[in-house]
Amino acid sequence: MSIWNKKEIKTKKQVLKYDIEVDTLIIGAGMTGMNTAYYLKDKKNVCVVDASKIGHGVTLNTTAKINYFQEKIYTKIMKYRDKNTAIKYLKSQRYAINNIKKIIKTENIDxxxxxxxxxxxxxxxxxxxxxxxxxxxxxxxxxxxxxxxxxxxxxxxxxxxxxxxxxxNPIKYLQGIYNIIKDKVSIYENTKIVKIEKFWTHFNCYTDKYKITAKNIVIACHYPYFTIPFYLPVKSxxxxxxxxxxxxxxxxxxxxxxxxxxxxxxxxxxxxxxxxxxxxxxxxxxxxxxxxxxxxxxxxxxxxxxxxxxxxxxxxxxxxTPDSLPFIGKLKHNMYIACGYNTWGMTNSILASRIISDMIQNKQNKYQNIFNPTRFNLSNIKELPYILFSQTKSFLGPKIYKKKYWYDDNIMFIKKDGKNLAIYKDKKGIEHIVYNKCPHLGCNLIFNNVEKTWDCPCHSSRFNVDGKCIKGPSIYDISYKK
Ligand SMILES: Cc1cc2nc3c(=O)[nH]c(=O)nc-3n(C[C@H](O)[C@H](O)[C@H](O)COP(=O)(O)OP(=O)(O)OC[C@H]3O[C@@H](n4cnc5c(N)ncnc54)[C@H](O)[C@@H]3O)c2cc1C
Missing domain, CATH: 3.30.9.10 (D-Amino Acid Oxidase, subunit A, domain 2)
Incomplete structure (x- = not known):
């Protein structure tokens, strides 16, 4: 459900059906991935893949305000970093706004x-x-x-x-971007990357059946599943x-x-x-x-x-992120990442796509230094106990109740063959059984009784009542097979 998807984005609905070799692979087709593809559209061999449909991640439920007056973010940055960084962040947000204005105007996007x-x-x-x-x-x-x-x-x-x-309207915007790049960039929907391996000078990226070989990869999938090389779980x-x-x-x-x-x-x-x-x-x-x-x-x-x-x-x-700045830039080798937008992803996704596309083309971007994704500064350490506590709490709870009991009249947790299971009973009395463990890092799930989904409190994976994964970082379902 979203105010933005009354009309679906019209695409070729292309799914990857063979192994391919590309120069740059962008994983995720939300605001970050599609804007990066836009800035790289004239380079050869650029490919975007999305586990679901274009714009169907966090972008689908955004409120889409393009704004640099962001609560009290500058005071926070001054507290956790310094005044110069706050000034740079302000300039970066205004730069991002100018960039999105320019795209919408020059490309005539409705x-x-x-x-x-x-x-x-x-x-x-x-x-x-x-x-x-x-x-x-x-x-x-x-x-x-x-x-x-x-x-x-x-x-x-x-x-x-x-x-x-x-x-x-972010979905109408992404439709406009899709129309501009569709003949220059290969775009595959319903194509989920499940594993990435570094092999000599390039990366091998795997879906469940096929391999994409790429010189550069851009991780634009919000919370990444396949790589945690920069301690994201403890830094955010x-x-x-x-x-x-x-x-x-x-x-x-x-x-x-x-x-x-x-x-x-x-x-x-x-x-x-x-x-x-x-x-x-x-x-x-x-x-x-x-x-x-x-x-x-x-x-x-x-x-x-x-x-x-x-x-x-x-x-x-x-x-x-604890210092209120996103993680944007190079992780290692030619692997780039953009995430941690602190709910200001409309400006920061444009900014990230400018920075990363510049880095891929060996151009210096004046904002790249303050967002370095491998940073681990004092402000992170100060927040560490809070972050660790919240993650541990999610990992341990909610505990598996020994007593068989319908919580809220429709949820029950049971143990069967050594496995923790959860049951949701729908209005017709039909029971839907799932494994009560997020396949990402093993946290226990919580039932969202309004949207009828199993949600992971640690890193935001979501599953429908039958266990189908509808949002990452998990790449696996939790459906119970008898
Ligand atoms: C309540 C709320 C309101 C907000 N309002 C605003 C606002 O008013 N203004 C603002 O600036 N920002 C706002 N934001 C923030 C903004 O919406 C997000 O930061 C932004 O949409 C993130 O875009 P993204 O492209 O990085 O991620 P996403 O839109 O989540 O895109 C990631 C894509 O990657 C795909 N993917 C995931 N895993 C894989 C995989 N393994 N293989 C292939 N593809 C994969 C997903 O299917 C998804 O399509 C808000 C956020 C929230 C929570």
Whole structure:
């Protein structure tokens, strides 16, 4: 379910059916992978593969605000890195916005791209000072930030706004990118990479049946399954947020987000027939607090949404980094990665694709140094106990209950032939049995009773009630075979 996929992206639906050799293989066709392919489209032998369909990963459930006024990110970067890095990050976000504007304009992409003001507000009185610090940093960098009343009826103690920010429809944008690159780049959907091996000067990348040999590989698959060479599990955590789409009368044409955790954020979308408010809140580390029904109820209360106006509810996850900067660049040899966007992936995916495509073409990009994916600085070490605790907790729990009991009337955990199993009983009373272990790193799964999926609290793999993997990093299903 998503506000963006009312129309599916029209593609050739090509699936890999033989071994191939390419110069550059891009793994993942979300915003990161497709933008990288766009910048490399005139190079020879570029290939993109996706385990599912173009744009059907985290990008599908994004709220798609293209914004550099990102809560209090500059204060955080100054705290965990330094002021120069915060200034560079600000410049990189504005550079990314200029790049996406340029693509949409020169390629004439119809994606409901619109300039709207973006507000950041304090939802508690304690936050006013922190918000002012962020605003002062921006003013010092000659950004035009104005104090202005939030045009929405929710609790706000102070609010500031910038004007040169945008919104769009990411799936219409990816359709535009696909149309431009489809005859220059090989694109395979439903083609999952399950293993990567380094072999002399190149990489052998395997699907379940075929091999792709590549000189360069770009890992653009959000949370990677096949390689953990830079300690991603201890350098990041997963944040989950709850999104409600409701019909409204008026297109208010602005975006807003607060500075506190959990974030409250909202924007509007006019699809030509209806106007929708996209409201998001209750973001949390997936290793803690897991009560989906409660969190959706909170979003409804925060934004004063009427039950009769609500048309969709869904969750989404992103990778968070302790110093608030993404991981973008070369991992080792000719293997590149881009992830850890801290929920600002529209700007950071464009930025990543510019940096990585420049690196592949041996061009220096002025922003590449601050995002080095192999970094492991002091700020990471400070956050380490918190990250380790949350990952261990997810690995150990929820424990397998000894007592046979229907939790929430529809979930039961059992042990059979030494295996931990979980049962979901649907409304018709049909029992769906799965293995209760994520094939990625073995964490126990949690049932999401709103979207009816088994979710991994450690690294965000998701499975449907019959155990089919619908989101990585897991590449395997958990279906129980009797
Ligand atoms: C609730 C929420 C709201 C957000 N709102 C905003 C916003 O307003 N503005 C903003 O800037 N950012 C926002 N973000 C962040 C942004 O949506 C993401 O950072 C961004 O979409 C990530 O894009 P991606 O291409 O890196 O990953 P994805 O879109 O997940 O793409 C990865 C692709 O890789 C494929 N894949 C995975 N494993 C394999 C494999 N083994 N083999 C082949 N393919 C594979 C997947 O199928 C998928 O299509 C938000 C995030 C969240 C959680």
């Amino acid at each position: 994606c409901d791209f619109k300039r709207v003001p973006s507000y950041v507000f304090a939802s508690t009185s304690n936050e006013i000072e922190n918000l002012k610090k962020e605003v002062n940093f921006l003013l010092e960098q000659k950004i035009k930030v104005k104090e202005k009343k939030l045009p929405l009826n929710i609790k706000s103690y102070a609010s500031y706004c910038v004007n040169d920010t945008y919104i769009f 955590y997963i944040e989950k947020s709850y999104i409600i789409i409701s019909k409204v009368e008026k297109d208010l044409e602005f975006t807003c987000i607060n500075t506190t955790n959990p974030a409250y954020s909202c924007r509007f979308y006019n699809d030509g027939n209806n106007i929708y408010q996209i409201s998001l809140s209750e973001s949390h580390n997936t290793s803690f607090k897991q009560n989906d029904e409660y969190h959706f109820k909170r979003v409804k209360e925060i934004f004063n949404l009427k039950a009769s106006d609500i048309v969709m509810k869904y969750t989404n996850v992103d990778i968070m």
